[in-house]
Amino acid sequence: MPVARTWALALIGLDGTLIEVEADISAQLPAFVIIGLGDRSLREAEGRVRQAVSNSGCRLAARRITVNLSPASLPKHGAGFDLAIALACLAADGVIDRASVDQVVHIGELGLDGRLRPTPGVLPAVRAAVREGRSTVMVPVANADEARLVPGADIIAVPSLRDAAIHHGADLAARPVEAITAPPVPDVEPESLDIADVIGQSDAVDALETAAAGGHHLMMLGPPGSGKTMIAERLPGILPDLSIDEALETASVGSLAGQPFGGALRLRPGYEAPHHTATAAAIIGGGSGTIRPGAAARAVNGVLFLDEAPEFDRTVLDALRQPLESGIITIHRAHAVARFPGRFQLVIAANPCPCGQYGAADGHCTCPPASIRRYLGRLSGPLRDRVDIQLSVSRVSAAHLQASASVDRPRSSDVRARVTEARARAAERLRSTPWTRNSEVTGAWLRGDGAVPRSVTAGIDRALERGSLTMRGYDRVLRVAWTISDLAGTEQPTAEHVGKALYLRKGMTP
Numbered sequence: 103m104p105v106a107r108t109w110a111l112a113l114i115g116l117d118g119t120l121i122e123v124e125a126d127i128s129a130q131l132p133a134f135v136i137i138g139l140g141d142r143s144l145r146e147a148e149g150r151v152r153q154a155v156s157n158s159g160c161r162l163a164a165r166r167i168t169v170n171l172s173p174a175s176l177p178k179h180g181a182g183f184d185l186a187i188a189l190a191c192l193a194a195d196g197v198i199d200r201a202s203v204d205q206v207v208h209i210g211e212l213g214l215d216g217r218l219r220p221t222p223g224v225l226p227a228v229r230a231a232v233r234e235g236r237s238t239v240m241v242p243v244a245n246a247d248e249a250r251l252v253p254g255a256d257i258i259a260v261p262s263l264r265d266a267a268i269h270h271g272a273d274l275a276a277r278p279v280e281a282i283t284a285p286p287v288p289d290v291e292p293e294s295l296d297i298a299d300v301i302g303q304s305d306a307v308d309a310l311e312t313a314a315a316g317g318h319h320l321m322m323l324g325p326p327g328s329g330k331t332m333i334a335e336r337l338p339g340i341l342p343d344l345s346i347d348e349a350l351e352t353a354s355v356g357s358l359a360g361q362p363f364g365g366a367l368r369l370r371p372g373y374e375a376p377h378h379t380a381t382a383a384a385i386i387g388g389g390s391g392t393i394r395p396g397a398a399a400r401a402v403n404g405v406l407f408l409d410e411a412p413e414f415d416r417t418v419l420d421a422l423r424q425p426l427e428s429g430i431i432t433i434h435r436a437h438a439v440a441r442f443p444g445r446f447q448l449v450i451a452a453n454p455c456p457c458g459q460y461g462a463a464d465g466h467c468t469c470p471p472a473s474i475r476r477y478l479g480r481l482s483g484p485l486r487d488r489v490d491i492q493l494s495v496s497r498v499s500a501a502h503l504q505a506s507a508s509v510d511r512p513r514s515s516d517v518r519a520r521v522t523e524a525r526a527r528a529a530e531r532l533r534s535t536p537w538t539r540n541s542e543v544t545g546a547w548l549r550g551d552g553a554v555p556r557s558v559t560a561g562i563d564r565a566l567e568r569g570s571l572t573m574r575g576y577d578r579v580l581r582v583a584w585t586i587s588d589l590a591g592t593e594q595p596t597a598e599h600v601g602k603a604l605y606l607r608k609g610m611t612p
Contacts, residue, residue, distance in 0.1 A: 323494050575608075
């Protein structure tokens with residue numbers, strides 16, 4: 103009897119590989135063998151497949167069934183191969199049409215009653231299938247909405263294995279079944295966080311607008327109660343809407359992380375704020391079996407906020423250095439390398455010392471100097487050097503409160519409009535390059551096509567000569583200067599813009 107085959111997808115990070123699922127039935131003692139470097143949940147597919155087939159009105163032959171997942175050297179994880187394995191076995195037994203299953207990619211986990219359960223990672227899997235030239239994909243009903251977001255995909259949504267078999271030519275009568283649905287998305291209106299709520303922190307609000315306009319990373323250092331968390335929470339509200347490609351990328355990461363899908367693409371940037379006890383796997387990604395995205399990957403095209411940053415384990419913080427530089431999160435395993443997008447805006451908030459009162463005008467610090475150095479030393483120099491804007495914030499006094507009461511503060515919608523215009527200017531200037539935001543440009547561009555006169559950069563040239571700026575820091579000051587120029591609507595940065603960028607970077611003037 104010829105071998106029957108169909109197709110499935112193996113995901114490593116957001117990269118998908120087409121898997122050929124072959125089934126052969128031979129005249130030997132009854133057995134069910136799955137080969138091809140599957141994990142434990144995949145090896146346990148025998149029990150799910152046998153019972154699901156039986157409860158769907160079919161029966162597997164009482165002979166030796168061998169299922170091969172090719173390429174055999176590629177690790178495969180999860181129960182999303184159940185549907186492909188079951189249909190390949192039924193095709194090998196002549197229950198369904200072999201040619202039909204060979205034309206379709208099948209993704210889905212089986213319940214014992216034959217119904218298909220929602221499966222994590224369907225969106226990136228369908229995107230990978232379309233890239234591989236396999237545009238017809240069968241998925242569980244619960245994943246149909248996210249699967250149909252992929253351009254060029256022909257989605258077949260089925261509630262059960264019985265319906266899938268009927269689609270492929272099985273001689274079975276249709277039977278109504280209650281499809282398993284995805285967990286509901288919490289129907290909670292997000293709290294309205296408007297930047298107008300920030301009182302007495304005009305420098306911080308200005309720095310936040312600059313960070314949003316250029317996609318720059320931001321660090322705030324100040325005592326407890328100075329509003330660092332409040333300011334960071336308002337960054338997503340002034341960011342522009344995501345493009346369709348960015349929204350698809352964000353939704354793909356969310357799908358792989360098992361987040362419920364609301365039926366439509368989310369166009370607003372996301373926000374992740376992990377607790378300081380989070381491990382490197384929780385921040386970067388990892389775990390046993392399927393490599394799951396961490397908070398940094400889930401914050402793609404959005405904001406990753408690390409509150410009380412020195413309380414994080416230093417190895418966790420230093421693990422962010424590579425994504426901040428390359429925009430890609432890479433996780434190495436013995437048999438595979440998983441990659442996730444790492445383009446997020448990092449916001450770091452830190453107290454100046456363990457007690458938080460060092461440098462505060464209204465507080466008294468009791469920390470010894472060695473303790474202060476050790477505390478801030480947890481934020482390594484290379485990590486801080488990758489943060490474009492580093493700002494000191496202080497507590498709001500009663501005088502600030504009274505002065506701000508009569509000031510017309512800008513609302514998030516107004517700031518977002520200015521940020522959108524500034525990003526449009528940057529994108530137009532960089533249209534012949536691979537970049538769209540000032541934070542992405544390289545030093546070579548800044549000293550080539552984006553070079554400004556030496557008279558403009560004289561201040562940071564002196565800072566570089568004194569050693570108060572590294573070469574990376576020099577380039578980052580210029581990036582921020584270009585963003586300030588875009589917000590001001592000028593053709594190129596002026597000496598004033600460069601001076602302001604240096605202040606935002608180092609808290610000093612040229």
